Amino acid sequence: MLKNSLNWIKKYKIHFIVWALFMLYETVVIGLLFNLYGNPIIYIAHYIVIVSIFYVHANFILAWALRDKTNVIWRLPFIIIIQIILYILLNYSADLILIGLNLIEVKGKHNLDSTFILRNLYRGIYFLGFSTGYYFLSNFLSQRKKTEELEKEKLEKVIQQQKTEQELIIAQNAFLKAQINPHFLFNTLDFIYHKVNMHSEIAGEAVIRLSQMMRYAIDSDEMENTIYLADEIEQVENLIYLYQIRKTNDLNVYFSYTEDVKHLQLIPLVLLTLVENIFKHGDISDDDDIAYINLSILNELLQIQTVNLINHHKVKNTTNSGLNNIHKRLCYAYGNEVSFQYQSIDQHFKANIEIPVKLLKLPI
Template sequence: MQHERHTSLDPIRWRTIRLHVLCWAIYVAYEMYMLVLMKVDLEPAYIYILFYSLNISYFYLLSAALTFAFDKGRNQRAKGVLMAAGLILAYILVKFIMNYFVDAPAVAFNVYARGFRKNMPLIFFRAFHFTMLAIFVWASGHIARYRRMADQAEQQRLQLRADKAEVENALMAVQNAYLRQQINPHLLFNALNFTYSRVVDTSPEAARCLILLTGLLRFSLDSTGEDGLVNINDELKEISHLLEINRFRFGDNMHLEMETEGDFENYRIIPLILLTLTENVFKHGNLTNSSSPALIRISITREGELNFFSSNAIKSIPTGRLSKSTGLRNARIRLENTYSAAGFNLCTQTDQDIFTVRLSIRLSGSLVRH
């Protein structure tokens, strides 16, 4: 990944280098052209190469000092300013020494130094010229960078505003869905009550099924306490109602045995787990086979370990659909979210045409005394 990032920056780096080289070439060509127009006797080429190398190096060093002074925080600003001042003085000194070796190498240095006033105006002018050029280019680059940063900040602000609007719309949709969930059960219960009043005199069995179904719906909607749990006995009661509804459905052709063992009164559990596993038997099991009746066994030990076991013949559907049942998958997710620390085990098994479900949960931490 680092190699890819490096190669992706190379074109930008080389483009910048080529741009700087081109700008300096135009600048040097312009000054040489002005010397020709003023009919000034030109020096040998190496003289211009030497002095322009000094000027260009001073330009980039001063730019680096300015960057150090103003981009590294206030603690480094004084150091950066002193660095820039030192570079200016060093540039003037080196320029003076180079002029000496170019203009009068045969003259004693102290004699040349006494004529320093003659060289000072030009030296200070070039120092001021390249100092202002470095400051101008550095400031222009930083203004452009700050403008890009401002544009990016504005884009981020607009994106945050769009994200906020999207979140608000999502929250509104959730609120509307919540309100619909409050309204829909109310309408459903009204419809069930109306249907019950219509059939209670003509079909007591259908009326009884409606009562049981209404109880199951109310249990699924508002059975939990403040801790999000229900008493196991309450869930067992709704399981018995589910069995009663299906007895009306199958009549004498339903072959299912249910066994309970232990004292469930003092224990609580997340709702609908046992009910979901029981409903899975009716959904996928063949309950009309008298030679292989379904079995549901629910027990709890004195140590607070809840055990659920179900066994049923399989309907003529692909066995893979049993292990991928939505009810079983959702039950496993809810168990993992609640009992992963306390410990639970949910496993399914298919043996020829028999499908079994085993669940064990340690409820000792969920013991509630009434």
């Protein structure tokens, strides 16, 4: 309880200091000008009324009166008149109590006459004016503080985004420099992940998935001739995820597969190259024209099908080297029994691979 009281006093110490200085100023000036020095209790009683009216007006009354803009024209004058009347009556009541305690000496009866009313009317308006100024100043400072906090938060986000982008660029550059030393690359990516993940889980996830893809691509040279399709499906999902976060999930790509294709063994990087071709040359920003990637088994054939809208701005100088490379590798691995067809039709690019399932269960 005591600790809370001390914290409250500390919070509003400026208010206490200002009021103390103001009371001292008024008391000294009145004493010097009119040679009037009253009992301190008299001053305390009347300043309690003044301070109460001041803060009630600033913290509650004005907020209520100004809340409804349509009714403010009558609410504000009405509530100010009520407060002034209340201020006069409270001061009159305080005087009666002080007279009853023999702290104020009066000749005759202490009446609520015009002189008393006018004197207190002036001071009531005087302090309500200061209270109104305090209200608007407090609101201004509060709004400025909120604006500064929002600007600071926005700046921190921009700085964090720049840091994240820089760290991702570092990861990409690290990969290029680590071609002769993959161990260095993955240590670097692991370091960047732990740094980035503290600030952005999305960026951290991106680094992890990029690391998985790089490891898969590098290890594909050291793998056996084939890999399980489940492994390459995972890397395709990583690739789609990375492209999606770059474009804030605005890409329209649908990737589907049946569970029975996962155990099949295929030469590596076929599926990844097809999907990369979609992102490289396709238009996948159209909500009404979704790119499709589908893997299924039909009539004892593994079918890999892709369909996407063509981005004519990207395909002007294409050589189809990636697709030609897939074709050569498939023919080398599976001979004439493999079928790989692709074509542009109706503004769309379609690719279709068919391989007998029996060939995908045998070592090559």
